[in-house]
Amino acid sequence: MTTNNDGLTFEAILETLEAAHAGEESAAVEGLRERKKHRARQRISNVATALFLAEGFDNVTVARIAEASEVSEQTVFNYFPTKESMFFDRSESNVEALADAVRHRGREPLSDVVVNTLFGGIPLDRWDGMDEAHSLRLFRRFCEVAESSPTLRAAPYVELESFTATVGASLAERIGRDTGDPEVELAAIVIAGLARVWAVATYTQVQRVSSLAALERAVRADVARAAHLAAPTLDAFDNLDSRP
Numbered sequence: 001m002t003t004n005n006d007g008l009t010f011e012a013i014l015e016t017l018e019a020a021h022a023g024e025e026s027a028a029v030e031g032l033r034e035r036k037k038h039r040a041r042q043r044i045s046n047v048a049t050a051l052f053l054a055e056g057f058d059n060v061t062v063a064r065i066a067e068a069s070e071v072s073e074q075t076v077f078n079y080f081p082t083k084e085s086m087f088f089d090r091s092e093s094n095v096e097a098l099a100d101a102v103r104h105r106g107r108e109p110l111s112d113v114v115v116n117t118l119f120g121g122i123p124l125d126r127w128d129g130m131d132e133a134h135s136l137r138l139f140r141r142f143c144e145v146a147e148s149s150p151t152l153r154a155a156p157y158v159e160l161e162s163f164t165a166t167v168g169a170s171l172a173e174r175i176g177r178d179t180g181d182p183e184v185e186l187a188a189i190v191i192a193g194l195a196r197v198w199a200v201a202t203y204t205q206v207q208r209v210s211s212l213a214a215l216e217r218a219v220r221a222d223v224a225r226a227a228h229l230a231a232p233t234l235d236a237f238d239n240l241d242s243r244p
Helices: 010-021 033-055 063-068 071-079 081-085 090-104 112-121 133-149 150-158 160-175 182-205 210-238
Strands: none
Touching: 010 033, 010 133, 033 063, 033 071, 033 081, 033 133, 063 071, 081 090, 090 160, 090 182, 090 210, 112 182, 112 210, 133 150, 133 182, 133 210, 150 160, 160 182, 182 210
């Protein structure tokens, strides 16, 4: 049994994560083979996260994750190219959600679309029905681990190019421009900045609040302040036409 300084054991964390993800399998996952792959991926993600929270990100090897998941290291890498991608498991889907929201938004201002999508990325009610104090404790531990590891602190900057390329492609498609258009690139970078503010605000505010509802309110307030500065740029992008 592995325990960190907070008294959180690997086994207890894993049990909570598996309960949180029980029944979460997407209805879009069709076929027995795909469902098995989805479950195997989620199992590896849960085990890796539990180990990271119990022992610290930099203290856990891929070999350890594979052993605890009862799979080979190659199987782990088949689902996750890096350790960081296991820790930030939902980051890619969150970026895709932003890109999709940008691509298909109606008349809603771009800044509002971005803020609303950011808060839909990781639902804070995922652990409804569970002990809220325990959920907050795990969330705090997740943020502490993310902030304590140099590798994890650098990850958002490493992924910046991929983020702006994905979101930028949707912005370009929206107004009929090339992805290398300077206005498209700037708008994508501004959106990436808002996403970073959201993450940092979450890491900071989770240490101060006493409920998940209070956490969302505090983070929304921080992001709203940043969005106030970003809005003129994104509003200007809203008014661009399709001329090159």
